Amino acid sequence: MAITTVLRISISSVLPFAVVRRTVERRNHHHYSSALFTALYQYQTSSADDPLVRAVKSNIKSVEESADHEAKVEVPNGFPFDIQDNPGQETISLARECQGELIEAELYLSRVPGEGHDDLEAKNIPLDISVSKKNGTSLWFVCTAVPNEIIIDFLYLYLEDGEIAPFIPEIEENIREAFQKYLEIRGIKLSIYNFLSECMSKKKSKEHALWLKKVNKIVEA
DSSP, rough: OOOHHHHHHHHHHHHHHHHHHHHHHHHHHHHHHHHHHHHHHHHHHHHHHHHHHHHHHEEEEOOOOOOHHHHHOOOOOTOOOOEETTTTEEEEEEEETTTTTTEEEEOOOOOOOOOOOOHHHHHHHHEEEEETTTSSEEEEEEEEEETTTEEEEEEEETTTTTTTTOOOOOHHHHHHHHHHHHHHHTOOOOOHHHHHHHHHHHHHHHHHHHHHHHHHHHHHH
């Protein structure tokens, strides 16, 4: 009876350790397998991504070495606006105060030439112009600058109480011409088109390089 009791004690004391050992071995094997799988996956993913990384870095180099990217845009003498680039956005802002008015313009990158767009359209510069008065009223022009004209596409009126006057899609030609002269007096004139075009070409190159660097950062993460 005593021997049986001793045997039972011995077996009961040894068995759990054997079970634990096998469990630990299985867990270690599973951990090793998982680590190996992860390493292989990361290696395969990294290898598969190499062509993309090389392509992105090659394009970054090409863009940064391009004429537009390296060009130094000189501000013309007498240019009346303060210029603010907006990194990460597709806009450049112009602003000035003149005789109690605040004149602001927002220039947008033009559409990339493609199906349905010709090279001439690619030279267009979309821009919004606002002329704000001290009494809270303002005129908001939606325009397109082209090599030989600044075209007024739409006109919005902002009244003193914050109301926006009803939009009139068709502006009489004589009124449109008078408004073009109105903007010219305030510094939005055809003579600044070449300068604005150079600014936007450099802007496009900078934003392209910035976008590619963001792509590269995500891919290499």
